[in-house]
Amino acid sequence: MAREDVLARLAELGFSEDDAGVLADHFLDAERRGKPSHGLVRVEWLASQSRDPRASARRVVAEPAFERWDGNGAFGYLTLAAICDAQLASPPARVRIVVASDAFPLGMLGYWVRQLASGGLVALLTSTSPRRLGSPEGGPPLAGTNPLAIGIPSSDGRPLVADVSMGRVTHGDVLLGRATDADLVPFGGEQAHKAFALAVGLQAFVEALAGGDSPGAVLLVAQPSADPVPALRALAAGVRLPGDS
Amino acid sequence: MAREDVLARLAELGFSEDDAGVLADHFLDAERRGKPSHGLVRVEWLASQSRDPRASARRVVAEPAFERWDGNGAFGYLTLAAICDAQLASPPARVRIVVASDAFPLGMLGYWVRQLASGGLVALLTSTSPRRLGSPEGGPPLAGTNPLAIGIPSSDGRPLVADVSMGRVTHGDVLLGRATDADLVPFGGEQAHKAFALAVGLQAFVEALAGGDSPGAVLLVAQPSADPVPALRALAAGVRLPGDS
Numbered sequence: 001m002a003r004e005d006v007l008a009r010l011a012e013l014g015f016s017e018d019d020a021g022v023l024a025d026h027f028l029d030a031e032r033r034g035k036p037s038h039g040l041v042r043v044e045w046l047a048s049q050s051r052d053p054r055a056s057a058r059r060v061v062a063e064p065a066f067e068r069w070d071g072n073g074a075f076g077y078l079t080l081a082a083i084c085d086a087q088l089a090s091p092p093a094r095v096r097i098v099v100a101s102d103a104f105p106l107g108m109l110g111y112w113v114r115q116l117a118s119g120g121l122v123a124l125l126t127s128t129s130p131r132r133l134g135s136p137e138g139g140p141p142l143a144g145t146n147p148l149a150i151g152i153p154s155s156d157g158r159p160l161v162a163d164v165s166m167g168r169v170t171h172g173d174v175l176l177g178r179a180t181d182a183d184l185v186p187f188g189g190e191q192a193h194k195a196f197a198l199a200v201g202l203q204a205f206v207e208a209l210a211g212g213d214s215p216g217a218v219l220l221v222a223q224p225s226a227d228p229v230p231a232l233r234a235l236a237a238g239v240r241l242p243g244d245s
Numbered sequence: 246m247a248r249e250d251v252l253a254r255l256a257e258l259g260f261s262e263d264d265a266g267v268l269a270d271h272f273l274d275a276e277r278r279g280k281p282s283h284g285l286v287r288v289e290w291l292a293s294q295s296r297d298p299r300a301s302a303r304r305v306v307a308e309p310a311f312e313r314w315d316g317n318g319a320f321g322y323l324t325l326a327a328i329c330d331a332q333l334a335s336p337p338a339r340v341r342i343v344v345a346s347d348a349f350p351l352g353m354l355g356y357w358v359r360q361l362a363s364g365g366l367v368a369l370l371t372s373t374s375p376r377r378l379g380s381p382e383g384g385p386p387l388a389g390t391n392p393l394a395i396g397i398p399s400s401d402g403r404p405l406v407a408d409v410s411m412g413r414v415t416h417g418d419v420l421l422g423r424a425t426d427a428d429l430v431p432f433g434g435e436q437a438h439k440a441f442a443l444a445v446g447l448q449a450f451v452e453a454l455a456g457g458d459s460p461g462a463v464l465l466v467a468q469p470s471a472d473p474v475p476a477l478r479a480l481a482a483g484v485r486l487p488g489d490s
Contacts, residue, residue, distance in 0.1 A: 065310030066339045094311045097340040097467065122453045139484035142477065148393075150446035152453050162446025164439045189434035194409045197487035200477070201395035201407025207473035208367045208397050220465065222342065228452035232387065232445070235376075239384035242442035 001040050003028060009043055014053035022081045026107050033245060037172025038108045045175060049105070051075050057082050057100070065095060071102030071214075079103050080112050080217070087221050088119040095222040097209075103127065104215035110163030110243060112219075113151030117159035122224050123151040127217035128206045132184045133167055133199050136192040143199035144215065145170055145184070146206075154229030161243030166199035168192075246285050248273060254288055259298035267326045271352050278490060282417025283353045290420060294350070296320050302327050302345070310340060316347030316459075324348050325357050325462070332466050333364040340467040342454075348372065349460035355408025355488060357464075358396030362404035367469050368396040372462035373451045377429045378412055378444050381437040388444035389460065390415055390429070391451075399474035406488030411444035413437075 010020035030038035061068035129144035145167035186195035210216030255265035275283035306313035374389035390412035431440035455461030
C-alpha cells in the first residue's frame with residue numbers, strides 16, 4: 001500500500017492532512033521494521049475505535065521538569081506525536097517527566113523514543129493498555145501488555161532503541177490473526193512471573209501518576225551526560241543490539 | 246544468625262554502628278522474604294569487595310527535580326540508604342530524578358522502593374552491575390542483570406512492589422552455589438531476546454545519565470496523583486500481586 005493510498009484512506013476516516021501524515025509514517029515504519037502488527041492493519045482498526053479523528057491533546061501543566069497532558073479524546077498516536085514535538089522544541093535543562101492521561105492507542109513505543117533519541121534526548125516511555133495479562137498462577141487479567149521503551153542517543157548517529165511488550169504476543173498479533181486471545185499471557189515461559197510483575201508494576205506506576213480509568217503513559221526525557229552507545233556497539237562486535245535493523 | 250551476631254561481624258569488617266544496622270536490616274529482610282541470594286551470604290562477600298566501609302556517598306547536585314550523587318567509594322547499600330533517607334526527608338513537589346554514579350552493590354532494589362512507597366512516594370529504580378548477560382544470539386556479555394524495581398504507595402498500607410532482574414538467575418544465586426555462571430543468561434527462554442533488550446536498554450540508560458565506567462543507578466520519585474493499588478488488589482481477588490508475601 002503506497003503512502004498516498006494510506007493518506008487517502010485516513011482522510012476518508014476524517015483525519016486532517018497533517019495528522020494523516022503522522023499516522024501513515026508510523027504504520028509504514030512498522031511495516032519496514034518487520035512489525036506488521038503495528039502497521040497497515042491498524043488503518044481500518046482506527047475506524048473501530050471510539051475516538052474523534054479531529055480531536056487534539058491538551059497540555060494542562062507545563063513546568064520545567066514536569067508536564068501533564070490530557071488526550072482529550074484524540075487518537076493516542078497524535079497525542080504522543082504532539083508530546084514528542086513539544087519535547088524536541090523545548091528540551092529539558094536536565095530531566096522532565098511527562099504524564100499523559102487518555103492516551104490510547106500509542107502504536108510502537110520504540111517509534112517515539114527513537115524520535116526523541118534522534119533529537120539528542122534520553123527517553124524512557126511506558127504506557128498502559130486494556131487489561132489482557134493475568135498472573136501465571138491464574139485469575140483475571142490484571143495488566144495491559146504495557147511495553148517499556150528506552151531510546152539512547154548515539155554520536156554514531158544510530159540511537160539504541162529497546163522496546164519490549166510484557167506479553168508473549170501483542171494484541172496486534174491477534175488483530176493480524178497470527179495469535180489468539182489465549183496467547184495473550186506474560187512472556188517468559190517458566191519465568192513468566194517476571195514479565196507479569198513488570199506488567200503489573202508498570203500498570204500501577206502509570207495509574208498512580210496519570211490517574212483515571214483510561215490508559216495513560218509516562219515519559220522521562222533527559223539530557224545525556226555520556227555517550228555509551230558507540231562503546232557498547234564496539235563491545236558487541238557485530239552482535240545485533242536492540243532496535244537495530 | 247541473630248541480628249546482634251550480624252552487627253558484630255559487620256563491626257569487625259569496619260562498618261560504623263549505624264551503617265552495620267542498615268546492612269543487617271537489608272540482609273535479614275532478604276532472608277525473611279525468601280531471597281537468600283541477597284541475604285546473609287552477602288556478609289562475608291562484602292569483605293571481598295574493594296570498597297571502604299567508612300566511606301559515605303556525596304550529593305553533588307541538589308535541585309528541586311534533579312539530584313546527582315557520587316558513591317565516593319562507599320558500599321552501594323549505604324549510598325542508596327542515604328538517597329532514600331534524603332528523598333523521604335525532602336520529597337519532590339511533583340517528581341525528581343536521582344542519578345547515582347559509583348553505586349554498587351545495591352542489594353535488592355525492591356527493598357529501597359518499598360521504603361519510598363511506604364513513605365508515600367511512587368518510585369522506579371534501576372541500576373547496572375558488572376556485565377554478565379550476552380545476547381541469545383551469542384557474543385560477549387553486554388549488560389548486567391540490571392533489575393527494574395517499582396514501588397507504589399497504597400492507602401491499604403501495603404505498597405505494591407515489583408522487582409525484576411533481567412537474568413534467569415542472579416549473581417547471588419551463583420554466590421550461593423545454586424547456579425553457575427553459565428546460568429547467567431537473560432530470562433525468558435525462547436523469548437530471552439526481550440529480557441536481553443531490557444537489560445541492554447537499561448544499561449545504556451543508566452550509563453547515559455550517570456556516566457563513567459562504574460555501575461550506577463537511576464531513581465525516579467514522584468508524588469502520586471491516584472491510589473490504584475486497592476482496586477488492583479480487589480480485581481486480583483486473592484491472586485498474589487508482585488512483592489506480596
